[in-house]
Every structure is written in structure tokens, then in C-alpha cells.
Amino acid sequence: MARSRAARSRIERIVPILMITPSVIAIAVFVYGFIGWTVYVSMTNWRGLAPSFQFVGLETYNQLFVGIFDLGRFRTDLVNNVFFTILFLGTCIVVGLLLAILLDQGIRGEGIFRTIYLFPMALSFVVTGVVWRWLFAPSSGINILPTLIGLEPLNFQWYIDNTKILTFYWPGLAPILVGLGMIVALGIGISLWSNQARRKYVPIPALAFLAGLIWFLAGGPQNSPNVPIPEEHGFHPALIAVVIAASWQLSGYTMAMYLAGLRGIPEELREAARVDGASEWQVYRHVVLPLLRPITLSAMIVLGHISLKIFDLVFTMAGDANMPTDMPGIYMFRSTFVGSEFARGAAIAVVMLIMVAVVIVPYLVYSTRREAEL
Amino acid sequence: MGKARLLVLPLLLAALLLTTAWTGQVAIVGPGQEGVSGDFEIFTWWTAGGEADGLNALLEVFQERYPDVNIINATVAGGAGMNARAVLKTRMLGGNPPDTFQVHGGQELIASYVVTGYMEPITFLWEEEGWLDVFPQDLIDMVSYEGEIYSVPANVHRSNVLWYNKAIFEEYGLEPPETWDDFFEICDVVEADGITCLSLGDVGIWATVHLFESVLVSELGAEGYQALWNGELDWTSDEVKGAFELLYQILQHVNEDHGALSWDQAVQLVVDGEAAMNLMGDWAEGYFTSVGWTPNVEYGWVPSPGTAGTFIVVTDTFGLPLGAPNRDAAIAFLRVLGSVEGQDAFNPLKGSIPARVDTDRSLYDEYLQSSMDDFAVDTLVPSLAHGSAAPESFGADFGTVMSVFVATGDVDLVSSAAQQICVANGICQ
Structure with a gap:
């Protein structure tokens, strides 16, 4: 009897491990193995269909960030992607929150409206891209709407508009990264300072900040790799068309999340605020919105990684060689599968992975900690 | 007993994975010895x-x-x-x-x-x-x-074919252009009446590269064009820069929304009488036929300006x-x-x-x-645009160069970038 119990407890220990083993192996190989493989390929000189694994270190990355062989296409993509992400997240969150608050007023037919707003999410980005491509076609789409009431047609070229505003020059990556690092260090330092228990850690970010400052003062920016000719970058108004299409599709998603959040706020809290004499605006400003903050955070994470990796929407809307709306994902596809530049494609993929990781990993750490605390 | 049975499940799963991986290998049956099957x-x-x-x-x-x-x-x-x-x-x-x-x-x-x-x-x-x-x-x-x-x-x-709307050409008493100078004269005539001279649909940029290869042949001749591909002629040479400049002038006479149209939508502009001409490979003929047009009745064709005697394949x-x-x-x-x-x-x-x-x-x-x-x-x-003249890696990067050129018209910048790509692909020295 005793032996069989021991055997049983051993089985109880082994079975769960065996159960997860296949998926652990599969993920180790097909996710992390291939990530490692991609990183490796990005450091080789593999171009053309014959694999070649001569190690060239970070040369491909160097080419992408400061080379001029592609006329700065990758740098344009990064700038476009940052602008797109900011505008897309902002629009989705504002529109979604507004719709959710309106729906939360207990209007009649709420279910119908909820479905209508949520419906675009059911479509594929490819469909959205094609539809909005037609709607924004400069000579046949939205631009000719005013002619229906006798006005002049609009003249904005939408996604093929070639202009650039808010222009700046590409100064090389190092100063940007160091500058960003200093800002982050400053932020961490301040938040540590405000917490009595953690104040003793303040010297760490302070040292990092100081190191950055010394680098700048010692002439680091002048000595770091830079593009040979000054290269103008900026915000392409053409991105507005893409932002509209993308937010049309995903605002319903933020609306649904906010609506769920609003439903989760006990009516007593609002009542208490009203009893204290708060106006309806103040109730939202000081009670409801702060309680929705975690939802904003997760919406930003979910939408953020979509927008950093965006490909299909832009691809179907504006094609794969339209610089004003070009994105890293499109350039990666074109390099790898049109140009057979496998090393370059892998390098772009790795940069994209890092960008997404910068967004996701802190969130994962934060939410696991919270779970542990609860 | 119940728990022991659970052991079997992961093993089965693993076995399943293995077999699916295997069957992919052995499913292909060799051909029969006699005849072909x-x-x-x-x-x-x-x-x-x-x-x-x-x-x-x-x-x-x-x-x-x-x-x-x-x-x-x-x-x-x-x-x-x-x-x-x-x-x-x-x-x-x-x-x-x-x-x-x-x-x-x-x-x-x-x-x-x-x-x-x-x-x-x-x-x-x-x-x-x-x-x-x-x-x-x-x-x-x-x-x-x-x-x-x-x-x-x-x-x-054939890549270098210029298609034209015969009704428009008859209405204005025009002859199909033999040179790009003829072409610009025609543009002056038809544009005065608000007709687009040359329709272009270059979503994905290849149609502009397609146009450019005809311009290159007209500027360099067949021999000079070949010289580009065996590295005897540099992209920064005056001849090639001249071709870029000519292309930029031509682009001043195309429909403004070219970046939003596909090649067939551009051909449709000729069919609708909104554009006089279109430069496209002769698959465009299939499009004319599909809308019920008859060759030499509704539409005519000539080799693209300056390329008679050369056939871009x-x-x-x-x-x-x-x-x-x-x-x-x-x-x-x-x-x-x-x-x-x-x-x-x-x-x-x-x-x-x-x-x-x-x-x-x-x-x-x-x-x-x-x-x-x-x-x-x-x-x-x-053909350059269709991958025959240069390796795909050249074509993919050249598309980028062309997109930048359409936006900026900067001849020096794009010709030096094209030269860099040419060197990187081992065509030029």
C-alpha cells in the first residue's frame, strides 16, 4: 500500500511535467529557436537564394541605420512607424473612450450600437486596406464628396501625398538612444525618490544619467556613426489616411474594453462623489477615468504591438513601395522575399522584435508582479 | 490507474508530431518505369x-x-x-x-x-x-x-509599347509619337483640353520602373542599355542622368493620382478617353480586348518613343x-x-x-x-522592371530608388544610389 502511494505521488509529479513537455519543446524550437536563428542570420552576409553564413557582425544593422544604399528607407520607416503608432494609439483610445462613455449612458438599443462599433474588428486588415484604398483614392473617393453639393473637390492626395512636415535631420542613432536612456533614467530616478523605501537606489539611475551627460559633453555625438549626407525626415500627412483606416477598425476594440471597465465601476463610488458635490464632469475626471487607467494600459499594449508590426493594412492600401506610408514590416517583406536579401530582412525583423519587446516586456514584468502581490 | 493512462497522452502527442513530420517525406511516389505517370x-x-x-x-x-x-x-x-x-x-x-x-x-x-x-x-x-x-x-x-x-x-x-486612343488622336489630328519630343508636343495639345497626356498606374512602383526602362533604351540605345547590365556603363554617367531627367519631365505629364492606381486602372483611363496614351507591356492588349476594343480601330500602338528596332523582352x-x-x-x-x-x-x-x-x-x-x-x-x-536584366536584389532596391525619385526628382542623389546598388550586386565595379 505504502509503495503504491509513493509510486502514485511520483506519477503525480511527473505527469504535469510530461504534459507540458511537448509544448515547451515546440515553443523552444519554433519560437525561441527561430528568433535565435533570425538574429544569427542577421549577422551573416546572406543574400540571394544560396544560404551563406559568413559572419559579418553588426554590419547589416550599421547599413540600415547610417548607410545610404537604400536612400534611408529604413530610417524613413522607423520615423513613419513612430508617428503612426502615436496617432493610432491616441485616436483609438480617445474615440473608444468617448464611444464607451456615450454607450454607458443607458441609451436605448445599446446592443445594436455596440455591435456596429465592434463590427469592423471582425474584418481582416486586408479587407479594410482595400476598402479604404478606394475611399481615399484621390480622384474618385472621398475627395469628390463635396461635388455632390456643388463644391470644389478636395485636393488632398491622402495616402500618396508626398509632402513632409515637422521635418528634422537624421543625426545618427547613438545620440537618440543615449538621450532616450537619459530621459528614462531621469524618470526612474524621480519615481524612486518619491518612494521612501526605495530612495537608496537613486544613485544607480543618477550615475547612468551622469554617464550620458559626460558622453554628450565629451563630443560623443560628433564621433558616433552618422549618415554621410544630412537626411531630412519628418511627418508624412499621407499617414493620416492609414491612421483613419486603422482606427476605424480598432476603435471598437478599445470601446469594448472601456465599456467593460465602466460596467465594473460600482455605482456607489459615483454616488458618493455626487453626494460630495462633484459635478458630472468631476465624477469622470476624478473617479471614473483614474479607475480606467489599467484598461488604457492594456489597450495601449495590445494596439501598440499591432501598430509596430503593421503590414497588411498598409500593404493593401498603398502598396509596398510608397515611401510616405512605408513601414518596417513592408520593407522586411520586400527585402526578404522580393530582393532575396535575407540578412537584411532578418536584421529588420530583429529591430522590430526589439521595438515590440520594449513595449511588451515591462508590461509583462509589471503584470506578473501584480499577480504575485495579489 | 487513471493517472497512469494520462501518461499515454503526451507520448501519443509526441508520436503524432513525429509521424506528421515523417509523412511529408514519404508521400511522394516515384514515377512509373514505363511511360510517364x-x-x-x-x-x-x-x-x-x-x-x-x-x-x-x-x-x-x-x-x-x-x-x-x-x-x-x-x-x-x-x-x-x-x-x-x-x-x-x-x-x-x-x-x-x-x-x-x-x-x-x-x-x-x-x-x-x-x-x-x-x-x-x-x-x-x-x-x-x-x-x-x-x-x-x-x-x-x-x-x-x-x-x-x-x-x-x-x-x-513586349515591354516597350505605347498605346493610344485613336479617337483622341483623330480628333486633334495627331500622329503617334516617334520621339519624346513628339510626345511632349502631343502633350501640349491634349492637355490644353484637360486630357491627361500619359496615364500611369504605379502602385508598387514597378510601372514607373517599366516606363524608365523604355526611357533608358531611347536615351542609351540598345547597346548602351546592355552596357548598363554588364557593368560597362555607370549609373552616374551623363547618359543615365539624362535618362533620369527625361523621365522626370515625362512624369510631369501623367495623372496626378498615379500612385493610387494599378496598371490596368491606368489603361482604363485611355479607354475612358481621360488619357491619350499609356506605356505598358503588351499584356495591356488583353485589357483592351476584354473591354471590347478592336486593335487599330479604337486603339493603336507604336514602339515607345525612341525605341523602334529594339524589343524589350x-x-x-x-x-x-x-x-x-x-x-x-x-x-x-x-x-x-x-x-x-x-x-x-x-x-x-x-x-x-x-x-x-x-x-x-x-x-x-x-x-x-x-x-x-x-x-x-x-x-x-x-527587361529591368520584370527581373530579366538584373538580379532581384537589384530590382527590389531600385524600386526604392525610383520611389524616392518620383517624390523628389533629385537626379544626382538617385543616380549615385543606383550606382551603389549596382556595385553591391556585383554588376558594376
Whole structure:
């Protein structure tokens, strides 16, 4: 009897491990193995269909960030992607929150409206891209709407508009990264300072900040790799068309999340605020919105990684060689599968992975900690 | 007991994974010893319209001759073949080639697949079938590498054709342009009445590269154009810069929304009478036919300005991948493809001319007959926009350069970038 119990407890220990083993192996190989493989390929000189694994270190990355062989296409993509992400997240969150608050007023037919707003999410980005491509076609789409009431047609070229505003020059990556690092260090330092228990850690970010400052003062920016000719970058108004299409599709998603959040706020809290004499605006400003903050955070994470990796929407809307709306994902596809530049494609993929990781990993750490605390 | 049974589940799962991985390896059955049989997979991006009809007609001829073969018609739609090429590359890299596949003659075949060792030479087939005498030598050169021939051309399209709306030309008493100067004069006439001079649909930028290759030939001549591809002429030379400048002038006479249109939408502008001319490969003829237009009645054509006597070739070819699962069937198919019967089954429906010069002329319409006449006597040069002139890695980066050029018109910047790409691809020194 005793032996069989021991055997049983051993089985109880082994079975769960065996159960997860296949998926652990599969993920180790097909996710992390291939990530490692991609990183490796990005450091080789593999171009053309014959694999070649001569190690060239970070040369491909160097080419992408400061080379001029592609006329700065990758740098344009990064700038476009940052602008797109900011505008897309902002629009989705504002529109979604507004719709959710309106729906939360207990209007009649709420279910119908909820479905209508949520419906675009059911479509594929490819469909959205094609539809909005037609709607924004400069000579046949939205631009000719005013002619229906006798006005002049609009003249904005939408996604093929070639202009650039808010222009700046590409100064090389190092100063940007160091500058960003200093800002982050400053932020961490301040938040540590405000917490009595953690104040003793303040010297760490302070040292990092100081190191950055010394680098700048010692002439680091002048000595770091830079593009040979000054290269103008900026915000392409053409991105507005893409932002509209993308937010049309995903605002319903933020609306649904906010609506769920609003439903989760006990009516007593609002009542208490009203009893204290708060106006309806103040109730939202000081009670409801702060309680929705975690939802904003997760919406930003979910939408953020979509927008950093965006490909299909832009691809179907504006094609794969339209610089004003070009994105890293499109350039990666074109390099790898049109140009057979496998090393370059892998390098772009790795940069994209890092960008997404910068967004996701802190969130994962934060939410696991919270779970542990609860 | 219950828990012990649970042990079996993960083991089963693992076994399942293993077997699925295995079956992929052993499913392919070798060809029969006698005759040709078994599965035969042909990979193309001909999915719709005349292209698909032509392919089906060709496969019918093949099936009649080899009734035991089970044809698997693997097509991948979209993007003028871009999506198909992406799929094909992953398959070739993964060691899973189809039995034969569509590939443009020239560097798309040679640089991508032959030099890298993915193809088997089929010179023996050309000799056995006596094709060396019936295909033009320039064309054979495009599918050859170091003395061996690697594919069979199925058809020939001409890239440098200028199409025009005859009604507009008659209304203003215009003659089709022979030079770009003629072209600009015509533009002045028709634009005064608000008609677009040249329609362009360059979503994905290739149509502008297509236009540019005609401009290059007109500025450099056929020889100078060839010199670009064997590294004798630099992209930063005055001749090439002149071609860029000419292109920029031409782009001042195209529809403003060109970046939002596809090539067929641009042809439609000519059909609608909103544009006078369009410069596109002769697959545009298929579009005119599909809207019910008759050659030389509603629309006319000339070689694009300054390129008379030169024929920029776009040719779809089929080769024999190394390790084709059913090599016998692939060779049998190539025999049919290169035969008069095969070429004449495919091309009238596809709207292209046969690659061999001894086929039945009466099957082809007025335009195609005129193209066949030119094909027989003109100098043949490979197309840049369609991957024949330069390796794909050149073409992909050159598309970027062209996009920047359309936006900025900066000749010095783009010619030096083009030179860099040329060097990086080992074409220029």
C-alpha cells in the first residue's frame, strides 16, 4: 500500500511535467529557436537564394541605420512607424473612450450600437486596406464628396501625398538612444525618490544619467556613426489616411474594453462623489477615468504591438513601395522575399522584435508582479 | 490507474508530431518505369482571365499526350507574381521544389536559381527537340548560363509599347509619337483640353520602373542599355542622368493620382478617353480586348518613343528544378511547352506571342502579328522592371530608388544610389 502511494505521488509529479513537455519543446524550437536563428542570420552576409553564413557582425544593422544604399528607407520607416503608432494609439483610445462613455449612458438599443462599433474588428486588415484604398483614392473617393453639393473637390492626395512636415535631420542613432536612456533614467530616478523605501537606489539611475551627460559633453555625438549626407525626415500627412483606416477598425476594440471597465465601476463610488458635490464632469475626471487607467494600459499594449508590426493594412492600401506610408514590416517583406536579401530582412525583423519587446516586456514584468502581490 | 493512462497522452502527442513530420517525406511516389505517370506539380501565378485559360489549354495538350499524369496546378494569386515568388523561394530553400515553375527569363532565372544551384541544365532537351534553330539566339542567351540552357520560354511579351486612343488622336489630328519630343508636343495639345497626356498606374512602383526602362533604351540605345547590365556603363554617367531627367519631365505629364492606381486602372483611363496614351507591356492588349476594343480601330500602338528596332523582352519560362519529385513528367511537360502545338495552345489565349518563330500566325490577332514581325527582326534586350536584366536584389532596391525619385526628382542623389546598388550586386565595379 505504502509503495503504491509513493509510486502514485511520483506519477503525480511527473505527469504535469510530461504534459507540458511537448509544448515547451515546440515553443523552444519554433519560437525561441527561430528568433535565435533570425538574429544569427542577421549577422551573416546572406543574400540571394544560396544560404551563406559568413559572419559579418553588426554590419547589416550599421547599413540600415547610417548607410545610404537604400536612400534611408529604413530610417524613413522607423520615423513613419513612430508617428503612426502615436496617432493610432491616441485616436483609438480617445474615440473608444468617448464611444464607451456615450454607450454607458443607458441609451436605448445599446446592443445594436455596440455591435456596429465592434463590427469592423471582425474584418481582416486586408479587407479594410482595400476598402479604404478606394475611399481615399484621390480622384474618385472621398475627395469628390463635396461635388455632390456643388463644391470644389478636395485636393488632398491622402495616402500618396508626398509632402513632409515637422521635418528634422537624421543625426545618427547613438545620440537618440543615449538621450532616450537619459530621459528614462531621469524618470526612474524621480519615481524612486518619491518612494521612501526605495530612495537608496537613486544613485544607480543618477550615475547612468551622469554617464550620458559626460558622453554628450565629451563630443560623443560628433564621433558616433552618422549618415554621410544630412537626411531630412519628418511627418508624412499621407499617414493620416492609414491612421483613419486603422482606427476605424480598432476603435471598437478599445470601446469594448472601456465599456467593460465602466460596467465594473460600482455605482456607489459615483454616488458618493455626487453626494460630495462633484459635478458630472468631476465624477469622470476624478473617479471614473483614474479607475480606467489599467484598461488604457492594456489597450495601449495590445494596439501598440499591432501598430509596430503593421503590414497588411498598409500593404493593401498603398502598396509596398510608397515611401510616405512605408513601414518596417513592408520593407522586411520586400527585402526578404522580393530582393532575396535575407540578412537584411532578418536584421529588420530583429529591430522590430526589439521595438515590440520594449513595449511588451515591462508590461509583462509589471503584470506578473501584480499577480504575485495579489 | 487513471493517472497512469494520462501518461499515454503526451507520448501519443509526441508520436503524432513525429509521424506528421515523417509523412511529408514519404508521400511522394516515384514515377512509373514505363511511360510517364504520377503527380506532376506546376507552379505559376496565372490565376485569372486569359492567363489561366492559356495555362489550362496548355495543360490539356499535355494531358492528352500523357494521360497517366495527375496534374497539380499550383497557382498563387496576387501582386503580379510577387506573392508567388515569395512562396516559391521558401519552397526552394526548404528543399521542396515543384516539378516545374514559372520564372522570367534572364537574371530572375539565372541569378536567383541557376547560379545558386537549384536548377538542372536541359541543354540535352533543346538538342533532342531541335529547338536551337527555332528560338531566337538572343532569347536562348537569356536562359543560358556558362554554355548550358536552363529553361524553356513559354511566351514573349513586349515591354516597350505605347498605346493610344485613336479617337483622341483623330480628333486633334495627331500622329503617334516617334520621339519624346513628339510626345511632349502631343502633350501640349491634349492637355490644353484637360486630357491627361500619359496615364500611369504605379502602385508598387514597378510601372514607373517599366516606363524608365523604355526611357533608358531611347536615351542609351540598345547597346548602351546592355552596357548598363554588364557593368560597362555607370549609373552616374551623363547618359543615365539624362535618362533620369527625361523621365522626370515625362512624369510631369501623367495623372496626378498615379500612385493610387494599378496598371490596368491606368489603361482604363485611355479607354475612358481621360488619357491619350499609356506605356505598358503588351499584356495591356488583353485589357483592351476584354473591354471590347478592336486593335487599330479604337486603339493603336507604336514602339515607345525612341525605341523602334529594339524589343524589350518579358518572357515567362519553365525550367527543371534539381530534385524535382517527378523529373520524367517535368521533362515531358517541357517537351510539350516548347512544341509548336503547346506554344499555339497557350499564347493566343494568354495574349502573348510564341517564343519560337515557326508557329501558326493565323491564330494571332493583328497586334500580335505585328509584334511577331518585330520580334523576328528587332534587337532583343531584357527587361529591368520584370527581373530579366538584373538580379532581384537589384530590382527590389531600385524600386526604392525610383520611389524616392518620383517624390523628389533629385537626379544626382538617385543616380549615385543606383550606382551603389549596382556595385553591391556585383554588376558594376
